[in-house]
Amino acid sequence: xxxxxxxDDTATAGDAWFAAEGPVGDGxxxxxxxxxxxxxxxxxxxxxxxxxFVDGEEEYEAALREATLSAARETVRERERADDQQLIHxxxxxxxxxxxxxxxxxxxxxxxGSLFELDVDTETDTSDAGVAYARSVADRDPxxxxxxxxxxxxxxxxxxxxxxxxxxxxVEDHTPVVAPNLAAMAGPTLAARLCSLAGGLEPLAxxxxxxxxxxxxxxxxxxxxxxxxxxxxxxxxxxxxxxRNTHPAERGSAxxxxxxxxxxxxRVDHYSGDRRPELEEExxxxxxxxxxxxxxxxx
Amino acid sequence: xxxxxxxxxxxxxxxxxxxxxxxxxxxxxxxxxATRGEPVYGEPTDGPWRAWDPHxxxxxxxxxxxxxxxxAGDDNVLYLGAANGTTVGHVADFAGRTYAVxxxxxxxxxxxxxCETRPRLFPLLKDAREPATYTHVVExxxxxIVQDVATRGQAAVAARNAQFLADDGRLVLxxxxxxxxxxxxxxxxxxxxxxxxxxxxxxxxxxxxxPYHDDHLxxxxxxx
Numbered sequence: 001x002x003x004x005x006x007x008d009d010t011a012t013a014g015d016a017w018f019a020a021e022g023p024v025g026d027g028x029x030x031x032x033x034x035x036x037x038x039x040x041x042x043x044x045x046x047x048x049x050x051x052x053f054v055d056g057e058e059e060y061e062a063a064l065r066e067a068t069l070s071a072a073r074e075t076v077r078e079r080e081r082a083d084d085q086q087l088i089h090x091x092x093x094x095x096x097x098x099x100x101x102x103x104x105x106x107x108x109x110x111x112x113g114s115l116f117e118l119d120v121d122t123e124t125d126t127s128d129a130g131v132a133y134a135r136s137v138a139d140r141d142p143x144x145x146x147x148x149x150x151x152x153x154x155x156x157x158x159x160x161x162x163x164x165x166x167x168x169x170x171v172e173d174h175t176p177v178v179a180p181n182l183a184a185m186a187g188p189t190l191a192a193r194l195c196s197l198a199g200g201l202e203p204l205a206x207x208x209x210x211x212x213x214x215x216x217x218x219x220x221x222x223x224x225x226x227x228x229x230x231x232x233x234x235x236x237x238x239x240x241x242x243x244r245n246t247h248p249a250e251r252g253s254a255x256x257x258x259x260x261x262x263x264x265x266x267r268v269d270h271y272s273g274d275r276r277p278e279l280e281e282e283x284x285x286x287x288x289x290x291x292x293x294x295x296x297x298x299x
Numbered sequence: 300x301x302x303x304x305x306x307x308x309x310x311x312x313x314x315x316x317x318x319x320x321x322x323x324x325x326x327x328x329x330x331x332x333a334t335r336g337e338p339v340y341g342e343p344t345d346g347p348w349r350a351w352d353p354h355x356x357x358x359x360x361x362x363x364x365x366x367x368x369x370x371a372g373d374d375n376v377l378y379l380g381a382a383n384g385t386t387v388g389h390v391a392d393f394a395g396r397t398y399a400v401x402x403x404x405x406x407x408x409x410x411x412x413x414c415e416t417r418p419r420l421f422p423l424l425k426d427a428r429e430p431a432t433y434t435h436v437v438e439x440x441x442x443x444i445v446q447d448v449a450t451r452g453q454a455a456v457a458a459r460n461a462q463f464l465a466d467d468g469r470l471v472l473x474x475x476x477x478x479x480x481x482x483x484x485x486x487x488x489x490x491x492x493x494x495x496x497x498x499x500x501x502x503x504x505x506x507x508x509x510p511y512h513d514d515h516l517x518x519x520x521x522x523x
Binding site (some may be wrong): 017032274 | 396402403404405406407408410411414418419420421422423424431432434435436437438439440449450451462463478480481
């Protein structure tokens with residue numbers, strides 16, 4: 001970018017944002033602003049003039065402005081592409097795929113049971129037992145038209161269950177980008193479920209904590225409002241360790257405290273977007289207090 | 300309050316501290332700080348001037364409270380924690396090259412609008428706790444660092460960014476007590492932050508920002 005006959009040793013562009021190698025295309029300098037680094041800062045405007053990148057300060061400022069503006073625009077666009085609506089589609093698709101795989105696995109079990117000897121190894125007592133059996137059927141060599149159909153169906157179950165796994169991995173990877181604080185405190189899957197139930201991060205951020213606390217317990221809530229049931233203590237946040245593994249008598253308190261902090265986390269994520277690790281510490285402290293009332297974790 | 304640190308009780312007599320390009324003007328019958336630039340958030344205007352509200356800006360509150368910030372017109376400024384650009388827009392109105400560092404993408408959308416009408420305001424979507432991510436862009440020897448970051452470890456952020464500051468430059472810092480520790484007394488937090496600051500800087504002056512901002516301390520310092 002500059003000739004080597006420069007008459008002093010001060011002017012080297014080194015790691016500067018404008019020190020691109022070779023010809024500079026559209027967006028190259030913005031990419032350098034986004035990704036590069038230098039060991040130490042330098043008097044870049046002077047270096048830029050001395051190395052011949054620009055003729056003067058004004059030209060430097062114009063170039064720097066263009067590069068920083070387009071770098072910032074691109075980063076904002078990238079971060080926002082990972083938005084909450086994508087997350088909601090993904091978590092709902094994961095649930096659909098999981099539910100459908102299990103339903104079809106039952107059919108495979110029923111049908112396969114009439115055709116094949118039961119493979120004892122696969123009859124384990126886990127929630128995945130149906131899908132595991134379907135996978136074992138999928139590995140068989142079918143004999144005759146009925147077996148061909150049931151094995152083909154079992155293959156569908158296996159690939160559908162695999163897709164459910166991949167969708168859940170996607171949710172786990174992307175929730176922290178969309179809602180960093182909520183994902184850190186609730187766990188990525190629960191955070192995505194809360195967004196899904198509320199209809200988005202913004203609606204979630206606008207809900208009072210008492211609503212977040214019972215999201216997913218609408219049946220129980222309306223039974224209570226009709227006057228013939230106690231108020232629900234928790235909705236989907238029941239899956240959080242702080243509720244589920246707290247003594248039953250203290251679960252209401254735990255759910256209330258957790259919902260309060262998750263509401264704040266959702267608001268920080270929606271309105272500001274920066275990480276607030278102190279929120280987690282406050283929640284941990286509060287939970288320690290609640291659990292201490294019963295002398296430790298619940299049964 | 301440690302010995303040797305100037306405090307200001309007479310806020311009325313502080314105009315000598317105003318940088319070039321900042322004036323006191325009257326908007327709707329009320330005196331206010333003002334800078335010249337395109338309005339960005341619906342603030343009152345008077346010709347080319349726009350009001351700079353100390354209730355919205357900690358730097359404006361710092362100037363209002365009479366602290367000598369050492370800021371001068373055409374200073375090159377590194378601004379840490381630019382948020383949506385409310386304050387950094389006013390800084391760019393009177394300063395020279397202004398580097399606006401902000402990490403959260405949502406406020407940066409608004410910051411970009413502020414940059415549109417300001418040729419020497421450069422947005423950087425970077426984490427102020429990791430200055431290595433912008434050493435190749437921000438020049439060394441800036442005249443001032445203005446810091447308003449809402450994270451724990453505000454003194455550490457200032458220390459890590461001291462490499463950009465000229466030897467006779469100024470750090471103008473708004474310390475938010477609640478960002479360091481929500482539970483502790485602000486006074487105790489401020490003392491701790493200032494003690495850590497003194498490892499890298501010489502503290503020249505400090506003042507609380509009430510009534511404009513609760514539980515905030517403004518500090519002016521220079522490199523040791």
